[in-house]
Amino acid sequence: MDDNDIRIAPHFSLREFQCPCCLTVRLQPELLSRLEALRGRWGPLRITSGYRCPRHNSEVGGVPRSRHMKGAAADVVVSRSRQELFCAVAREEGFESILPYRDRGFVHLAV
Numbered sequence: 001m002d003d004n005d006i007r008i009a010p011h012f013s014l015r016e017f018q019c020p021c022c023l024t025v026r027l028q029p030e031l032l033s034r035l036e037a038l039r040g041r042w043g044p045l046r047i048t049s050g051y052r053c054p055r056h057n058s059e060v061g062g063v064p065r066s067r068h069m070k071g072a073a074a075d076v077v078v079s080r081s082r083q084e085l086f087c088a089v090a091r092e093e094g095f096e097s098i099l100p101y102r103d104r105g106f107v108h109l110a111v
Contacts, residue, residue, distance in 0.1 A: 008032065011039045017050030017074065021059075026051045026071030030111045035074060038093045038109075042086065048106055049075040067097070073110035075101075083107055 004015040004025055009032055018025045027050065039045050052060070052068040067073035078086045083100040090098050090109055097110035 009036045011036060011045070012047075016047045017071070019051050019053045019056050021056045022053050024051060024053055026069075028070065028072045028111060031072055031074060031109075034093050034095055034111060035076075035109070038090055038095075041089055041093070046077040047074050048077055067110040073097070073108060075106045075108050077105060078107045079105060 004013070004018045004023060006014050008014050008027075012032065012035065014025055014027070017027045035045065035047075049060075049068060050073075051071050052062060052066065054069060057066050057069050062068060076086075078100075080102045083102055086107055087098050087100055090107070095109045095111060097108065099108040101108065
């Protein structure tokens with residue numbers, strides 16, 4: 001078991017939010033709480049990108065002031081056909097930034 005393999009909410013572990021290159025985690029409590037509420041309404045969520053250190057953010061082409069680097073954003077897998085409905089539910093759950101990436105099969109959520 002690695003250091004980040006601990007449950008931090010009923011449906012999420014710390015590992016899901018760690019940077020893939022350095023395993024560091026920064027996570028805003030509000031992001032976790034909104035994701036947990038969204039999970040309760042939507043069903044299982046798969047996080048593909050949580051925290052990103054500056055180096056990793058640059059490597060993946062993230063914007064210089066990405067909320068991922070503050071632990072305030074996550075990318076969630078959502079099929080293209082369900083993204084419109086998912087975004088509406090995420091909006092109801094209070095996410096400040098909701099960016100669907102239809103062709104890439106995920107939605108960026110931020111607080």
